[in-house]
Amino acid sequence: MRYDIIPDKNSIELRDLCATKKFSPSTPVSSSHCPLMPEKHHLINAKTIAQMKPGVMLINTSSGQLIDTKAAIEGIKSGIVGYLGIDVYEQEEHIFFKDLSDTVIQDDTFQLLQSFQNVLITSHQAFFTKEALNDIASTTLSNITDFEQGKLLQNEVKLPEKVLTKA
Template sequence: MNMKIAVFSTCSYDQEFLEKFNTGHKVVFYEQSLSLLSVVLTKDFDAVCLFVNDRADYEVLEKLKDNGVKLILLRCAGFNNIDLEAAEELGIKILRVPAYSPEAVAEHTMAMMLTLNRKTNKAYNRIRDGNFSLESLMGFNLNGCKVALIGTGNIGKALYKILKGFGCKVVAFDPYPDENLISEGLVYANLKDTLCDAEIISLHCPLSDQSFHMINEQTLKFFKKGAMLINTSRGGLINTSDIIKALKSGQLGYLGLDVYEQESALFFHDLSNEVIQDDQITRLMSFPNVLITSHQGFFTREAMQQIAEITFANADAFATGAAMPNEIKP
């Protein structure tokens, strides 16, 4: 059975890959994100396909059900933007893409570390202006430095392998330690001991009630003064106000963000001709030791292909009544 699927938050690359790997479903693309205002577009659709900044709270889910939607296809791994209990109550199934090229995010994380450390972005701009000075471009050796890895799922595991190649001393925090990684030499510790004395802290855990604002005024006190923090996971892991204070005081020496707590109004859009209304991100952008990218860690050809293939495999499984290993339940 082929379904009628409404795809929200569509960019040109989404449409390119979803069209290429469609298994026969009727797909309609919308640039808008799903919200209480745009949910009217879902009338008479069997399913909706959502990304990280689409909203599916109780009100939206009720409207989806009224419009005949029976399935939410997430073309991402995270699901903190979905009210799982409400979906189950309303009888709407949720299927996700649990893993897609974790190496893509891990490699982007490493690129952010290297850029902040060796200041290649500043060097590039200097050279273009004819300035060949090395003043203020000094970095530090990654070989031998302590890196705190917060979360050792698929992405954390991929980053660990990269960091080992650089000769870093990696210590990890995860409520569920990976025995295979322990056998490879990874050391696990509690959160405080993992953060202490680390030159670099990298976040790779899902956003939940337990992990919300896990980097805050209190945990920042465990950081080595001048340490680097990288977040390519979820924006809500960080208390932005506390991070700004830590940057101003020098407690935090470098910050790399591929995600941001209020990113839904900013990321994936061209705002170059507009006044950005978010005071916190404009403050962050003013720091010389902050690097921000627009949730592009996943963005490789390989990852986009896997996302499209798994999304349609999920749709096929639902349509045919087959097993659905990627279903999310409360």
């Protein structure tokens, strides 16, 4: 079962596409694969978790802010969430990509998550495959070559004019 805010008619015929954001109480796994947009902030929350099958495996590799972490913790405690796998965390900017090995992490919510045996946190490692790294390297080298040769830049990021004039 899946939900898409912009349904593709071809996909509807090929897959179980839900017309609503409701979660099926019979689905054993819920996996999020979507970018963060305002309407998706805390897409997984106390209300949606309550609709899930008890013991559900909840996976998020998209954006930490898709899941209301405190609601997920309550779901774990109640048994509705049987397993939680997250490659992203709602407050990750304070924790991920830093060496905190000689520090006491001050984020109590994160510490609590780590204490559960049925929670796996991978801190942005889900992408870390040989194929992904090859694609990143290939795209980067292609961008550099195109820039050096004065070609159209396929991945150019253009800043709004007012951002450029502030400096």
